[in-house]
Amino acid sequence: MAKKLFLLDVDCGVDDAQAIMMALAAPRVQVLGITCCHGNTTIDNVCRNVLRVLKVCRRSEIPVYRGADVSLLGEQLNAHFYHGKDGLGDAPEPNAPGLEHIQAEHAVNAMIRIATMYAGQITLVATGPLTNVALASKMDPTFPSKLKHLYIMGGNMEGRGNITACAEFNFAADPEAAHIVLNYFTCPTHIITWEYCLHHPLPWAFFEEWIHQGTEKACFMRKITAHSETIAKNKQGNRELYLVPGFISCDSYAMATAIDESVVTEHIQVGVSVELQGSLTRGMMVLDPSNLLKKQHRAFIASKCDMEKFSHLMMSALK
Template sequence: MAKIPLLVDVDCGVDDAQALMMALAAPEVEVLGITCCFGNTTIDHVCKNVLRVLQVCNRMEIPVFRGASNSLLGEISAQYSHFGGDGLGDAEDPSSPGLEYLQEEDAVHALIRIINQYEGKINLVALGPLTNLALAVKIDPSLPKKLNKLCIMGGNLEGRGNRSVCAEFNFCLDPEAAYIVTNEFTCPMFIATLEFTRENCLTAEYFKNWVNQDTEKARFMKKITAKLPPRPTFVSYDSYAMAAVIEENIITEYMQCSVSVELHGRYARGMLVLDTDDKWKKEHKAFLMKKCNLDRFKERLWNALL
C-alpha cells in the first residue's frame, strides 16, 4: 500500500512539535517537506525548532524550507511567550542543528513545486498562520485543484478566541491569509477549530504518563514542556489536524458548510465565519471537525514518543 504523501506547514511551537512527531512515527506517512512560517515564535526560531524535532526523531533527511516572517500586512505583534520566547519552552540545546541545514529554496516556491510534482496526491497540513499558503495560491492559482486535501488547525466555531476576544491564534495572526485560503482553496478542506480541540482534550494524567516514558523522544517532550503552566487538561491543538490526515476515521463527525474570515470587524477581525444556512450559495464547503475517536487519537499521540 502506497504511503500518504504529506507536506506540513508549521509555526513550530510545542504543539507543532507534537504533531510533527506524530507524523514521523506513522509508518503509513511519507513527509515530503516541512515549510516554516512565523507564528508561535520568530521565523528563525521556527526553522531551528523544526530541525531540532527532526534531529530527535532521526529524520534529518526531510527538507525544511524557510517561509514568511510576518503577516501579509505586517501587523503581527512581536510578543512571543505562551510556549516560551523560542517556541519550545526556552529549553535550549547547544547540539541542535543550525540554519545551515535549511534548503536554499523558500517555502512558498517549495509548496508550489512539490504540489505540482505530485499533482492530485499531496495532503497539506497547515498548523500555523496561513501566510505561506496564501502567497502560494496567488503565485499559482491552480494550486488548490492539485491537492488531494488540505487540513487546517485554526479558526473557531462559536466566535470565542484565544488571541483576541473573537479570533483563534493562527487566523488572528494573519486574517488576510486565512481569508484567501478559506475562499480560494477549493480542494477538500478539513478544519480543526479551537473549540473542537478543546472539547476533545485529554487528561493531565495522560500527559504526565506520556512524557514520562523511558525514551529519548519523551525526554525531549518533557524538557520543552517543563516550564508551561500546569493545566487540568491537555490539548495538543495541532495534533488533531495531523491525526485526521494520517487516519481518516479518527474524526467521527463533521459539520459541512461554507466558511470565510472576518477582516473588517472592530472586535471580530480574524474570526472564522460559518454559513450554516447556505446564504452565500457557495459551491465549495469546508468540513469542520466535531467529534473525535479519542482512544485512537491517544494511541497515535502515545506512539509519537516511542
C-alpha cells in the first residue's frame, strides 16, 4: 500500500517528541517535513528539540523549518513547569545538533509549498498552537483545500482547561489562530481534545515497561521524561487536573489517530469554534451540536479510543 504523506507542525516538548517518534516508527508513514512553532518552549528550543529527536531516530535527513515565535497577536505562553525550560525535561545532550541544521525556508512557506506539491495527499498533524497553520491559510487561501486531512491536538469539549479555567494550552496560546483554523478550514478535520486524553490514560506500569525497553530510543525517552513524570504524578495525587491516575501523552493520541483512524472507536461530528472575548473562557473550544451556528463544515471530535491499538503504537515508537 502507498505510504501516507505526513507534515508535522509541532512545539516540541516531551509529548511532541513521543508523537514524532511514533510517526517515524510507523511503516506506512512518510514524514516529508517538520515545521516548528512557539508553545511549550521558545522557538529556538523547539527547533533544537526536533533535531534531537530526529538524531536519536537516525532520521536527520527529514527537513526541519523554523516558524512563528509568538501568537498572531504577539503573545507567548510556555509550559516550562511541565516540560522543563528547554522543552525536553532539562536533560541536555552535549552533542545535540545545532540550529545550523534548520532549513532557511520559513515554516509557513514550506507548508504551502509541500501542500501544493502533493495536493490532496498531505496529512497535516498539528500538536502545538495553530499559528503556523493559520498563517499558511492567510498567505494561501487555497492551502486548506489542498490538505487530505488535518489532525489537531488541542481544544476541549467539556469546558475543562489545563492552562486557564476553560482553555486547553494549545488553543489558549493562540486563540485567534485556532479560530481561523476551526472556522475556515474545509478539509476533513479531526480533533483530539484535552478531555479525550484525560479519559484514556495508560497505566504507569505501561510507562515503566515502555521506557525500559533497552533501546537507544527508550533510553532517550527515559531521560527526557523524568521531569514531567514527577510533575504528572504529583498533580494526579492532588486531583487538580486529572480524572484518574495514569500516563498521558497528549500529542501521541493525535498522531496515533492520523496513523490509524481505527484507533478512535467513537466520535461526534459537529460544528466548532473558539471563544475569543470571554474574560473566563477565551481560548475555549465551543461545540455546536444543535447547529445554531449553521456551520457547513463539521469537525470530527474523538470520544473513545482503542487502547490496545494505541498502546501498540506507543510501544513500537521506542523499539
